[in-house]
Amino acid sequence: MTTTTPSAPVTARGPLAVRTITGEEHLAFVRSRRSASFLQTPAWGAVKAEWRRESVGWFAGAELVGAALVLYRQVPKVKRYLAYLPEGPVIDYADGDLEGWLRPLTTHLKGQGAFGIRIGPPVVVARWDAATVKEGVADPEVRRLGQLPPTERSAAGATVVSQLQELGWRKLEAEGGFAAGQPAFNFQVPLRTPEGEPRTEAEVLKGMNQLWRRNIKKADKAGVEVTTSVDDAALEAFHALYVHTAERDHFTPRPLAYFRTMRDALNAEEPDRFTFFLAHHEGDLVAATIAIRVGAHYWYSYGASSTAKRDVRGSNAVQWAMVRAALAAGCDVYDLRGITETLDADDSHVGLIQFKVGTGGEAVEHVGEWDLPVNRLLYKAFDLYMSRR
Amino acid sequence: MSLVLNVDGPVWRDHLQSFAAAHPGLVPVLKGNGYGFGLGRLARKSTWLGVDTIAVGIHEELGEVANRFDGSLLVLTPWRPFGAALELAPGSPLTRRVIHTVSRLEDVEALLAHDPSARFVLERTTSMLRHGLSARELREAGALLEARGGLASQLQGVALHLPLAQGSHVGEVRRLMTDVIAAGLHTTTIWVSHLSDAELATLAAAYPDYTFRPRAGTGLWLGARGATRVTATVLDTHPVERGDVFGYRGRSAPKAGTILVVSGGTAHGIGLEAPAGDLSLKARAATLARGGLDAVGFVRSPFSIDGKQRLFAEPPHMQASMLFLPAGSRVPAVGDVVDVRVRYTATSFDRTEVS
Numbered sequence: 053m054t055t056t057t058p059s060a061p062v063t064a065r066g067p068l069a070v071r072t073i074t075g076e077e078h079l080a081f082v083r084s085r086r087s088a089s090f091l092q093t094p095a096w097g098a099v100k101a102e103w104r105r106e107s108v109g110w111f112a113g114a115e116l117v118g119a120a121l122v123l124y125r126q127v128p129k130v131k132r133y134l135a136y137l138p139e140g141p142v143i144d145y146a147d148g149d150l151e152g153w154l155r156p157l158t159t160h161l162k163g164q165g166a167f168g169i170r171i172g173p174p175v176v177v178a179r180w181d182a183a184t185v186k187e188g189v190a191d192p193e194v195r196r197l198g199q200l201p202p203t204e205r206s207a208a209g210a211t212v213v214s215q216l217q218e219l220g221w222r223k224l225e226a227e228g229g230f231a232a233g234q235p236a237f238n239f240q241v242p243l244r245t246p247e248g249e250p251r252t253e254a255e256v257l258k259g260m261n262q263l264w265r266r267n268i269k270k271a272d273k274a275g276v277e278v279t280t281s282v283d284d285a286a287l288e289a290f291h292a293l294y295v296h297t298a299e300r301d302h303f304t305p306r307p308l309a310y311f312r313t314m315r316d317a318l319n320a321e322e323p324d325r326f327t328f329f330l331a332h333h334e335g336d337l338v339a340a341t342i343a344i345r346v347g348a349h350y351w352y353s354y355g356a357s358s359t360a361k362r363d364v365r366g367s368n369a370v371q372w373a374m375v376r377a378a379l380a381a382g383c384d385v386y387d388l389r390g391i392t393e394t395l396d397a398d399d400s401h402v403g404l405i406q407f408k409v410g411t412g413g414e415a416v417e418h419v420g421e422w423d424l425p426v427n428r429l430l431y432k433a434f435d436l437y438m439s440r441r
Numbered sequence: 442m443s444l445v446l447n448v449d450g451p452v453w454r455d456h457l458q459s460f461a462a463a464h465p466g467l468v469p470v471l472k473g474n475g476y477g478f479g480l481g482r483l484a485r486k487s488t489w490l491g492v493d494t495i496a497v498g499i500h501e502e503l504g505e506v507a508n509r510f511d512g513s514l515l516v517l518t519p520w521r522p523f524g525a526a527l528e529l530a531p532g533s534p535l536t537r538r539v540i541h542t543v544s545r546l547e548d549v550e551a552l553l554a555h556d557p558s559a560r561f562v563l564e565r566t567t568s569m570l571r572h573g574l575s576a577r578e579l580r581e582a583g584a585l586l587e588a589r590g591g592l593a594s595q596l597q598g599v600a601l602h603l604p605l606a607q608g609s610h611v612g613e614v615r616r617l618m619t620d621v622i623a624a625g626l627h628t629t630t631i632w633v634s635h636l637s638d639a640e641l642a643t644l645a646a647a648y649p650d651y652t653f654r655p656r657a658g659t660g661l662w663l664g665a666r667g668a669t670r671v672t673a674t675v676l677d678t679h680p681v682e683r684g685d686v687f688g689y690r691g692r693s694a695p696k697a698g699t700i701l702v703v704s705g706g707t708a709h710g711i712g713l714e715a716p717a718g719d720l721s722l723k724a725r726a727a728t729l730a731r732g733g734l735d736a737v738g739f740v741r742s743p744f745s746i747d748g749k750q751r752l753f754a755e756p757p758h759m760q761a762s763m764l765f766l767p768a769g770s771r772v773p774a775v776g777d778v779v780d781v782r783v784r785y786t787a788t789s790f791d792r793t794e795v796s
Contacts, residue, residue, distance in 0.1 A: 148580075177622075201650035207583075210623035214576045217616055 065147070069111045070156040073119065078107035079321060081119040082142065087349040087384065089139030089174050090318070091234070092121050095325070096138075098317035099310075104133070108160060110143060110153065118143035118153065122161065127434050132427070134434060135166035139234055145175050146208055150215040158424060167430035170224070172234050172421040173216075177209030178202035180415040182261075188395040189406060195396045197237060197415055213419050221422040235390030236420035239405070241375065241413035243350075244384050253379060257372075259412030264368060271331075271369035276338065278331045278373035282319055286328040287312060290340040294356035311342070311354075318344065324381070329373055331366040338366030343374045350378035351387045371411070391415060443791030444705040444781065446477050447670045450796040456665035460657070461490050463638065468515060470634075470658035471506055472498030477669075477785035478662060478793055484509035494540070496656055500525040507535055515632070517602075517656075519544035519564060519572045522551040531556035540597050544572040549582055553589070562632055563624075564600040565617055571602060576620040583624030591627035598630030598654070605635055611643050618648060632656060663785055671790070672778040673744060676761060677702035688755040688763060695739075697768040700754050702761055703744055705781060710788040711743060712757035739765055743782045747771060750782075 073081075075094040082088045090096060097105035103123040110118030120141030124133035143153045154171075161169055180188075181203045188194040216223075224233060241259075244250055257265060291308045298305035318326035324345055331339040338361050342354040352374055357367050378386045388408045392401040405415075425431035461467050469492060471483040478486075480497070484506035487495045494513040497503060503514055520526050520541040529536040536556065543549050544564040552559050563582055566573030574582060579599075586592050599621050603610050614633070621631065634656045636644070644653055663669065678701050681687060681694040694700075705711045739752035744764055754765040766772060773779060 199646050199649065205622050205650070207623055207625035210619045210621075211580060213619045214580070214623040217619070218576055 065112050065117075065152075068117070068152055068156055070108055070160040071111065073107045073109035073116070075107055077109060077116060078119050078121070081109065081116055082346065085142060085347055087174075087347050088142045089349075090325070090344045090346045090351065090353075091138035092119075092140040092142050093318070093321060093325075093346060094121060095317040095321040097121050097123065099314045101313070103136075106164065108141075108157070110141075110156070120157070122164075124164070124166070127167065127430060128437065130430070131165060132167045132430055133165050135161040135164065135169045136233075137169070137171045139172045139174050141171060141173075145173055145212050148211065150212060151219055154219060154221075154424075158426065162426050167425070167427040168434065169424045169426060170233070170421055171221075171424075173212055173419050175209045175212045175419045176206050176416050177213065177419055178206065178417045179204045182259075182409050182412050182414060185395070185405065185409050185415050189397060189402060189409075191395075192397065195394065197393045197395055197417070200395075202417075203414070209419055216419070216422050219424075221424050224421040224423055233421045235392070236418050237391050237393050238416050238418065239388040239391050239408040239411075239413055240416050241386040241388070241411050242384070243375075243379055243386055250379070250382065253376060256375060256379065256412075261410045261412065264410040264412075267365040267368035268372045270363075271365040271372075274333060274364040276331050276333045276364050276366055276369045278329055278370055280327050280329055280373075280377070282315060282327060284312075286330060287315060289330060289337055290328050290342070290354075290356065293337055293340045293358060294354065296358065297356040300359055314342075322346075327377075329370050329377075331370040331373075333361055333364045333366060336361060338364055339370040341370050341374065343377065345378070345381060345383065348382065348384040349387060350374070350381065350383040350385065351389060353389065375411075386411075386413070388413070443674065444709045444711070444788070445672050445778075446785075446790040446793040447672060448478075448793065448795040449665075449668045449670075452668040453665050453795065456668060457486065457490060457661065460661050460664060461492065464641075464655050464657065466652060466654040467492055467661070468494050468496050468632065468654055468656045469661055470496045470498075470517070470656050472496070472502060472517065472658065473786055474789055476658060476662040477788060477790060480505040481509055482793065483662065494654075500529070500539075503529075503535065503539065507538070512538070513540055513560075513597075514538050515540040515542070515562070515597075515656075517542055520548055520552050520561070522548065522555070527555065529556075532558065542572075542600055543582075544574060546574065546578050546581055546585070549585055553592075558595065560595050560597050562598045562600045562630075563596070563626070564602065565620060567601055567603050567617065568613055569602060569604045573600075573602070576623070579620050579624045583626050586627070587625065593627035596626060596628045598628050598632050599626065600632040601634070603633065603635045609640060610636055611640050614640070614644055615647070618644075618651070630654060659786075669785070671781045671783055671788070673703045673705040673762075673781050675701060675703055675773045675775055675777045675779060677775060678772055689758070690755060692755055694765070698770070699766040699768075699772050701746075701751070701764040701766055701773070703764060703779060704761055704791075705744070706757040706760045706762050708759045709783075709790065711762060711781070711783065712753070745780050745782065746773060 078094045082093055094107055100123055103125055106122045108120050108122055109116045118141060120137045123136045125136055126133050179202055180197060180200055184200055184203055188200045194200060291311060295305045315326050327343045329341045329343055330337060339357045341352060344351040344353050375386050391405050391408060394401050396402060469487045471480050475483045480502060488510050494515055495510055496515040496517050497506060499518045500516055520543055529539060541552060541559060541561040542564050543552055543561045552561060564573040565579050566575060601617055629651045631651055632654050641653055641655060678699055680699050683694055683696045685694045687700050742751055742753040742764055744751050751764045754763040
């Protein structure tokens with residue numbers, strides 16, 4: 053285990069001010085950063101059209117130094133809101149003065165009628181490499197990721213958690229309370245070496261387990277072809293397969309219109325922010341996914357697969373195509389998004405982890421979602437309302 | 442003739458060994474009166490238990506344990522740039538065995554200025570709010586040590602002194618652990634107190650990359666039920682009639698009975714009531730009632746005869762106490778022993794007899 057050393061706090065900057073910014077200012081700021089969650093792009097606000105949204109910016113003097121997409125969720129019957137900053141805000145968490153960032157935000161959101169604020173800082177607290185996770189799954193004594201010593205604990209991440217605790221924010225626990233928000237545990241494949249050098253396709257492939265490599269080869273031999281598209285035909289093809297997957301795996305699918313809105317909004321922002329990947333075998337669609345890119349961060353967002361022709365390994369083929377696209381775009385990380393914390397071999401979720409572990413990446417724990425009750429009474433009422441829904 | 446702590450040796454030693462076996466990394470705490478056993482005896486018992494570190498309360502206590510135990514000596518009271526801590530000569534064999542507790546940022550620097558090779562643990566404040574660094578101060582201490590290269594060989598860990606159980610401590614320790622990780626220290630040892638075995642197991646599972654070292658005093662030394670018994674000796678008996686005058690203050694007997702003189706008095710701590718931990722309404726009412734007895738006449742004593750607690754005939758003296766036995770009770774003979782219920786940590790015994 054290594055613990056990263058905390059960076060020295062930079063105290064040079066003066067007080068920050070928060071105010072509403074335009075979508076253009078917001079987008080320009082996101083573009084200036086190496087990485088930001090796609091949930092923090094102005095376009096994501098358009099996807100979540102049922103919520104009131106606002107782009108806010110942090111200013112050090114005249115300079116824009118931070119930004120966030122705020123979604124306002126209304127309390128029934130009252131003109132008060134939970135201000136939600138999914139996987140945000142996009143600020144400098146490493147400067148050691150989180151209070152300096154959050155205080156003006158609180159003041160601003162209070163003025164907008166927020167009774168509570170929820171944030172999800174995109175900050176890593178711990179990482180487990182694939183080998184460690186694999187051992188954990190194999191060990192019947194280990195039931196949760198947290199029982200394994202992380203390959204790395206981040207002092208910077210712990211510093212953020214520590215400050216949030218000091219400032220009176222509350223960690224949103226996965227069970228109970230509000231409906232679970234964004235997952236704290238994710239799976240990612242680093243596309244750069246620890247020294248920052250880009251990894252080659254061959255290196256990434258070598259990091260995958262034998263099964264993955266064999267399956268990728270198998271799909272290639274079987275003649276699976278992966279194409280990318282953003283057009284309506286692709287949208288409809290993806291959605292049909294996604295509905296089929298939902299029926300098979302017993303989850304409720306989102307309507308086609310949701311994905312159309314998402315595609316239109318995200319791609320209006322950047323040409324390759326949103327892409328459908330379609331894997332065909334002899335004319336049959338065997339797997340389809342959605343890839344999203346913001347800066348140097350590349351996400352595998354939604355996936356679907358056919359029940360027939362599983363032996364041609366369309367899912368592995370389509371993942372590999374996305375990894376290659378991420379590498380070609382010069383990205384830092386290929387993100388397979390949420391995993392549950394369970395490593396229990398009897399838990400149905402463990403299959404998902406095992407699939408993702410095969411990529412040779414790492415399990416990553418983020419600081420999670422945190423709430424600040426601005427109006428304690430309304431916050432409590434809302435909490436109660438959500439828990440009874 | 443004395444106030445004696447009687448210890449059932451086999452039961453006590455069995456308990457000590459099983460306690461140590463159940464608590465890997467155990468740090469026995471020896472402080473004050475040595476929980477009634479004396480610091481020297483507990484230091485020898487710690488050697489016998491095979492632990493590598495013991496903890497004393499204050500620097501002044503080091504002398505009594507140092508030549509009876511060979512390992513590291515943790516001092517629980519935080520180091521300050523004054524007092525007995527400064528009497529330890531930097532680099533001396535004893536000093537090299539000492540681990541100081543540091544609870545203020547300025548003391549990190551002062552200690553290292555005083556003794557550049559000093560070993561120490563950083564204490565983080567807990568909900569107890571006694572001593573310790575805040576989360577931010579711990580991070581600053583981390584930065585300060587980092588500037589000196591981390592001092593991995595000298596920094597022996599982080600100390601958490603938790604309050605006595607009021608529900609689970611796991612949540613609090615998790616929050617504190619986040620502060621520890623945030624400080625980026627070159628240590629993975631956490632010295633803790635007052636955690637239940639279940640809490641320790643939970644934390645060990647949640648932080649497998651850290652080592653939790655439980656400090657224990659009362660639970661270790663006094664945890665064996667029935668292994669210890671305190672006795673006093675009957676030194677004299679005097680039959681009295683109602684109205685007879687006795688004692689330093691010339692009190693008169695309220696009714697017929699016996700004045701019993703037993704060993705054990707203020708010199709041992711008898712008659713000086715240490716507040717019991719129990720804060721219930723009932724306990725407080727009982728305390729009031731005992732005070733009330735004093736106003737009327739006799740006060741309940743910690744001496745019991747045939748299982749019945751007896752009254753002080755007058756306030757205890759230096760090394761003996763006078764009890765009143767009403768007529769009709771069995772009168773023990775001179776030389777007999779009677780039971781005494783005392784707080785071990787507040788009593789100094791004349792002798793400790795381990796069978």
